[in-house]
Amino acid sequence: MRGAGSQARERRQAYLLVAPAVLVLVVVALYPVLAAVWLSLHRFILVFGERRFTGLENYVYLMGDARFWSALGNTAYFTAVAVAVELLLAVPLALLLNRAFPGRGLLRASVLVPWAIPTVVSARLWAWMFNPDYGLINRLLGGADINWLGAPGYALHAAILVDVWKTTPFVALLVLAGLQGIPEDLYKAARVDGASEWRQFRSITLPLLKPALLLALLFRSLDAFRVFDAIYVLTEGGPANTTETLSIYAYKTLMRSGDFGYGSTLAVATFLGVVLLAVVWLRWLGREEGRR
């Protein structure tokens, strides 16, 4: 038994130790967020030196802004499809990498190459591969005549393909870590009981992999929701804004147009989307964790 005094001291010490981290967060995360919220309540156009408080006017306009809703739709679609495909591909990939076979180390390393290439570089690379006249993709499809980056409907899927190519290895790595945390004994016991490979996968691997999968889902969907660089390099949001995500819309409004008020409103909306997503996933994650 420890005394109440030592407990209080320990708590003080804990706060003291956490303080620097909290301070850093306040400076680098909280301040910009609050500044953006404050700016979003203004009409603030850089080139005119115009800055006046307009309250919620920007948000009212946002609600009726068709471009915002289509950007939100594109972002949600991109996030949902890209992350789902990445998870579906990553699990078999991780299972493969988890097996013992000659050259496994080399394969594990090389799988990570797409993830290691800077996004801007790989997006440029893919833009050339998608070129309808010279690109590799149409040639691989037997000389198909698909206007990948210029046709609405195709362009967003092309961007999803690039994202999947780039981040599946990262998800596979997270899943692989999860796989390696499953005790080998369980499989041994299952084999003694005569369970088939599929049964082992369903009853042991999948349930025990769930935390890793949920974590990957959390990481990737938060990331995908803020997607900017890959799409910007591929299409700049075109054609007809069909690949414009919230980040791209916010960037264009802020940096190209210099409309800091409405640009901040869009940035705040993106931020709220990410927070909402995080809250939903974390509650789910927490519930799953609690059940174990």
Added chain:
Amino acid sequence: MGRLLVLFVALSLGVGGCRRSSEETGAGGRTRIVFKFQPLWGDPKPFRELLAQYERANPDVELVTEALPNASDLAHQFFLTSLQGGATDFDVLVADVVWVPEFARAGWVADLSEDFPPERLREEFLPGPVDAVVMNGRTYAVPWYVDVGILYYRTDLVPRAPRTYDELRRFTRDAMAKAPGIQGYVWQGRQYEGLTCNVYEAIWGHGGQSLGPGGRVLLETEPAREALTYLHGLIAEGLSPRTVTGFGEEEARRVFQEGRAVFMRNWPYAWREAQAEGSPIRGKVGIAPLPTKDGQPGWGTLGGWQLAVNAHVSPARRKAAARLIAHLTSPEANRVLALHYARNPPRLALYDDPELRAAEPFIASLKEALMRARPRPVTPYYLLIADVLQSEFSAAVAGLRTPEEALTRAQKQVDHLTGEQPDEEPE
């Protein structure tokens, strides 16, 4: 090895020279001015000599050049943030045609009317570039070199340059029947500024104007609707490949240059490549002003760069900066830029210059198109609305929205950005 040594010695001498001159600034009190621009492609020597001439003529000034990124929107971002912050670390800057009104209204570029009165500019320069730099009767920049959208055609496939849109369509159809597998008319349909240029050319060709009454950017007009219908129609009828909705300048040029298209809308730069040794279409290319609805020569979008002075710098530096601009936009400088860098001169006189006509007949032949070059809407709001124009024009051209819908949406957003009230709303 010997050559390497020479290079090394030359380099170290050069470095030494630099250091000495900067020390002189401290002691001698020469005015130091900074010229911020994008490096010109090609042999750097003639341009360096041009700058050296200025230094020799102005011994009291030390000239420093600083490079900008070679992408217009990045350069704009740079100037936006640094001029807004009152930066004084550069004196002379290059500005894209659409920036000048914006920077002038913000008070970031100096009024140059004293040194370059608008009346004199109107006498000596092409009309389009002057319109782009003169606001409310004051001069805010001086045209440095100009660009214009023109039509390229295959002389072996069409009888002559088309004058009307109907002719363009008919010639394209005939040529495509004659040469199976060839594509028709290639232009810039990707969602970016090049598309806006193409659309404005079509709007002017249908009798439209860039600005409505009171300087308002007016988009819900009949010519604009016709222009978008025409451009989308080219794709829908197969006269332009569907892939033009992903084309920028280079994509269009490659297709045309490989002999796979009948017509191309592009800037004058594509001429050199098309006529280069080994080009499949060498000797089979003609240029003309763009067609219009009623057959008069079309108006091409004005492009190109202007020189302006940072309004935040001291009067002494401003004076030296204005002298640098006068030097760099002189007829002699115009000639150097045309002969060595294929940049079109903004000065009218150069188009009658015998030396230029002999050495660069192509440049001299652009006079008609350049006389009719028009700027995109000259408004301080242009960069604010450019993004809206790009996306709505893209939607209409790709057939995602009808021209009416796209123009209504664009008008609503543009009015919001410029603070215009829709007509029906009471004040």
